[in-house]
Amino acid sequence: SLRSAETCFLIDEERMFQKRAQSKDSIFFRDGVRQIDFVLSYVDDIKKDAELKAERRKEFEQNLRKTGLELEIEDKRDSEDGRTYFVKIHAPWEVLVTYAEVLGIKMPVKESDIPRTENSPLRYMLGPVRLPQEVKFPRPEYFTAQFSRHRQELFLIEDEATFFPSSSRNRIVYYILSRCPFGVEDGKKRFGIDRLLTSNTYSSAYPLHDGQYWKPAEPPSTVNERYTLYQNWARFSYFYKEQPLDLIKDYFGEKIGIYFVFLGFYTEMLLIAAVVGLACLIYGILLMDSNQTSIDICDPEIGGQLIMCPLCDQVCDYWRLNSTCLISKLSHLFDNESTVFFAIFMGIWVTLFLEFWKQRQARLEYEWDLVDFEEEQQQLQLRPEFEAMCKHRKMNPVTKELEPYMPLWNRIPWYFLSGATVTFWMALVVSSMVAVIVYRLSVFATFASFMESEATLQHVKVYFTPQLATSLSGSCLNFIVILILNFFYEKISAWITKMEIPRTYQEYESSLTLKMFLFQFVNYYSSCFYVAFFKGKFVGYPGKYTYLFNVWRSEECDPGGCLIELTTQMTIVMTGKQIFGNIKEAIYPLVFNWWRRRKARTNSEKLYSRWEQDHDLETFGQLGLFYEYLETVIQFGFVTLFVASFPLAPLLALLNNIIEIRVDAWKLTTQYRRPVAAKAHSIGVWQDILYGMAVVSVATNAFIVAFTSDIIPRLVYYYAYSTNITHPLKGYVNNSLSVFLIADFPNHTAPSEKREFTTCSTLCSWLNFCW
Known part of the structure; x- marks a missing residue:
């Protein structure tokens, strides 16, 4: 039985490795089912506070698991640079419904029966700048209410995996990360991912993009909003198009x-x-x-x-x-x-x-x-x-x-x-x-x-x-x-x-x-x-x-x-x-x-x-x-x-x-x-x-x-001085100038070399717009 268990373990390991190799752009755990909602990364620190940081990480991750979050750690040996650990975080359904209620997130209860029609008389003229309806309005319009985990039957929950959009999921996970304790130091309770990032305990914390921006989603993913945004919003050839504002908000x-x-x-x-x-x-x-x-x-x-x-x-x-x-x-x-x-x-x-x-x-x-x-x-x-x-x-x-x-x-x-x-x-x-x-x-x-x-x-x-x-x-x-x-x-x-x-x-x-x-x-x-x-x-x-x-x-x-x-x-x-x-x-x-x-x-x-x-x-x-x-x-x-x-x-x-x-x-x-x-x-x-x-x-x-x-x-x-009816501003230039006797210039201001034509004039003009 020991040999058979070892054989099953090796088969599972091989299957997981093949799955990772085949899903380079996967946004799921190794099982291909649980979606990655957030990622933490860190590098082994050989300095004197390495043990302290390791202890902080250990306690922080234990407390994250206590809140219900599921973690999966990628060893540095599997990373591209050979030195970075990645902690992948998934928020299961119970965590999502609990904190959606805490944050007061509004979720759909009924599809709106108000049609999305544009009555503008310019709608035909503006046709070239319009985006396709499925891009401009990626989801139907709903009547919403603040989510309650005890009244889930009131909400339109067709699929628990896709009920909460990815933006709401990463917002909920970040809310938990920002309040999760990681120990007591100097008699004070320490908590929050921001403090851990400031102390370089973790090097980064971020949610994942949906996938590559240059290609659509691949199974098991069904939607790649990043690709849709790039195709209809981020390309310079679309400079004359309207923006997919609802899609930007959702993503x-x-x-x-x-x-x-x-x-x-x-x-x-x-x-x-x-x-x-x-x-x-x-x-x-x-x-x-x-x-x-x-x-x-x-x-x-x-x-x-x-x-x-x-x-x-x-x-x-x-x-x-x-x-x-x-x-x-x-x-x-x-x-x-x-x-x-x-x-x-x-x-x-x-x-x-x-x-x-x-x-x-x-x-x-x-x-x-x-x-x-x-x-x-x-x-x-x-x-x-x-x-x-x-x-x-x-x-x-x-x-x-x-x-x-x-x-x-x-x-x-x-x-x-x-x-x-x-x-x-x-x-x-x-x-x-x-x-x-x-x-x-x-x-x-x-x-x-x-x-x-x-x-x-x-x-x-x-x-x-x-x-x-x-x-x-x-x-x-x-x-x-x-x-x-x-x-x-x-x-x-x-x-x-x-x-x-x-x-x-x-x-x-x-x-x-x-x-x-x-x-x-x-x-x-x-x-x-x-x-x-x-x-x-x-x-x-x-x-x-x-x-x-x-x-x-x-x-x-x-x-x-x-x-x-x-x-x-x-x-x-x-x-x-x-x-x-x-x-x-x-x-x-x-x-x-x-x-x-x-x-x-x-x-x-x-x-x-x-x-x-x-x-x-x-x-x-x-x-x-x-x-x-x-x-x-x-x-x-x-x-x-x-x-x-x-x-x-x-x-x-x-x-x-x-x-x-x-x-x-x-x-x-x-x-x-x-x-x-x-x-x-x-x-x-x-x-x-x-x-x-x-x-x-x-x-x-x-x-x-x-x-x-x-x-x-x-x-x-024009109104006070002009006498020329045909050209009212004729003579304006002369009247805007004052004259000064050249001989009265002090030696330190007069030109050091005088041109010949100035000898024919005893006056010079200067601009004066004071009336």
């Missing part, structure tokens, strides 16, 4: 799903703003050659005869106004009557966008059963770092249990350090902006010395002025500085937030949101605010110029106005940020995953299993969505805050978001481990930030029209 959870609903809705609204902005640009192009101001500047008899005062001391020479002919025409593209219209339109657009989003969000709450949603428990649970640092206990008045407590006086030093750090870095941003201004002031004279010559000044068309060259190079340098500061601040802000020791994950995310948004607001927009509202406003006048640090003369605007420079700054920073962001999001995980697989696949003869493949993918992390929202909100600022100077901003944002949706879908589907499903009923604090930016945008666009644009001075001249 990744409501929190990620609502982000893509918001991004899609924002992109749709941008389409309207982009069309109107493009129309305003076309209007400017059509009127570019008929603009009276540009005609006067380009006229050799008007602009060619106006000798302008030097734009810098000693090195810069006198120059003719017609040398800025092309720049004045380009300036009129963005500085015309449509500027005022577009500023008003965008004020209305941003209000409607936020109101329509509130409606869309309310409808989404109903469609996704989030009406009575309560904050996700894992966001409200204590962070392991908080518990580790707390030496005090306080009675919770609700639960009547002792909980870790940190007195306020212990946190105050860190709050001061945090505030000082944020203030320092914001001051550093302003200092870097001043450094860029000093750069422009320093190199302007260099550009002017070899770009301004007598031959140049005698020609009407000048394609590259010193002002334009300085503006372009300064904007590029400013963008590089923005990226460098942003890179370092992300690291420092995360460290500072941890030092504050937030109590919960929600507090941690809120604190980090405030720091990151304040910094990036100043980092990305400070240069735009400077060009829009400060540059050229404190120049002084010939003979009494104002100086920066008593060394450099304050910057003057281009003769075409500062609006064209603001447009240049916006174009370079916004476009550069979007291109850099998309490349980074696509290349970064691709390269790291390739390198990780290359290092892991040292034993090609062994099975490269489903859990190993997912293990070698990039981690999305708890702050993955945070950075996605932050990127979108900063873009929203470019679209709204300075849009009066750049009507193409909504179009650039629209094109970027079309790509962004597919890049995010591609990386989540192919390059990242599957995130743990989490619930959310709104975009959270980001909605309040959007409301604040909308209010600020109305003011900034009004100020741009009033102080940066040339439209107000032209209207004043």
Whole structure:
């Protein structure tokens, strides 16, 4: 009998090995029946705390089994790299029904009899962008109720193995993992997978993807939602298609799903703003050659005869106004009557966008059963770092249990350090902006010395002025500085937030949101605010110029106005940020995953299993969505805050978001481990930030029209000073200039070498828009 038992054991071992070899992409235990809901991995640690970690793992896994979870461990000898253990976790039916009731998960009780019909009159026109119904609505619509294990007969349970979707299963398992104890240390009960991950007891914890993204499910699996998402959502050839929002929600959870609903809705609204902005640009192009101001500047008899005062001391020479002919025409593209219209339109657009989003969000709450949603428990649970640092206990008045407590006086030093750090870095941003201004002031004279010559000044068309060259190079340098500061601040802000020791994950995310948004607001927009509202406003006048640090003369605007420079700054920073962001999001995980697989696949003869493949993918992390929202909100600022100077901003944002949706879908589907499903009923604090930016945008666009644009001075001249009925703005250029006697220039400001043509004139002109 002993020999027969040994023979049966060997046969079973051989059968299991063959099954593993045949099911490389299996998401089941070795028996091919029990589904893997979660995976833990760890590596043998040879350091001095190896025994402690092993003891923690042993007790943690024993406690997991006590909760009813079933575990199966893969030995490191069977892993591809030969050093990683994998703990596969399955939640049986009794565990699922117990914790589904605890978490209040809503499950179907009856199929809805309300037909899913679209009564929109545009449904036939929008046919090409629609997805197949089986993709858009992967499951029938049900009436639901909170699950009760004692009333299971009320629910539509056809198959226990498929009743709970995979997202609900991994959410339930993570809930258990986050509360499972693993021992008592220093008289305190320790629990939670997060603490074990922080101490490197386990190296990772993640749910599995359904299968490969490039091929459909194979038996015994019946559904591969990952493949469906890739085929209908993550491919770039589907950029014009709508998103399968219900499928995204079912696979990744409501929190990620609502982000893509918001991004899609924002992109749709941008389409309207982009069309109107493009129309305003076309209007400017059509009127570019008929603009009276540009005609006067380009006229050799008007602009060619106006000798302008030097734009810098000693090195810069006198120059003719017609040398800025092309720049004045380009300036009129963005500085015309449509500027005022577009500023008003965008004020209305941003209000409607936020109101329509509130409606869309309310409808989404109903469609996704989030009406009575309560904050996700894992966001409200204590962070392991908080518990580790707390030496005090306080009675919770609700639960009547002792909980870790940190007195306020212990946190105050860190709050001061945090505030000082944020203030320092914001001051550093302003200092870097001043450094860029000093750069422009320093190199302007260099550009002017070899770009301004007598031959140049005698020609009407000048394609590259010193002002334009300085503006372009300064904007590029400013963008590089923005990226460098942003890179370092992300690291420092995360460290500072941890030092504050937030109590919960929600507090941690809120604190980090405030720091990151304040910094990036100043980092990305400070240069735009400077060009829009400060540059050229404190120049002084010939003979009494104002100086920066008593060394450099304050910057003057281009003769075409500062609006064209603001447009240049916006174009370079916004476009550069979007291109850099998309490349980074696509290349970064691709390269790291390739390198990780290359290092892991040292034993090609062994099975490269489903859990190993997912293990070698990039981690999305708890702050993955945070950075996605932050990127979108900063873009929203470019679209709204300075849009009066750049009507193409909504179009650039629209094109970027079309790509962004597919890049995010591609990386989540192919390059990242599957995130743990989490619930959310709104975009959270980001909605309040959007409301604040909308209010600020109305003011900034009004100020741009009033102080940066040339439209107000032209209207004043048109109604108060013009005497020419046929061409009302004829003579506006002359009336916008003041004159100065060349002989009155102090020696330290007059050009060191005078051109011959200046001897024929005793006066030079300078820009003066004060009426």
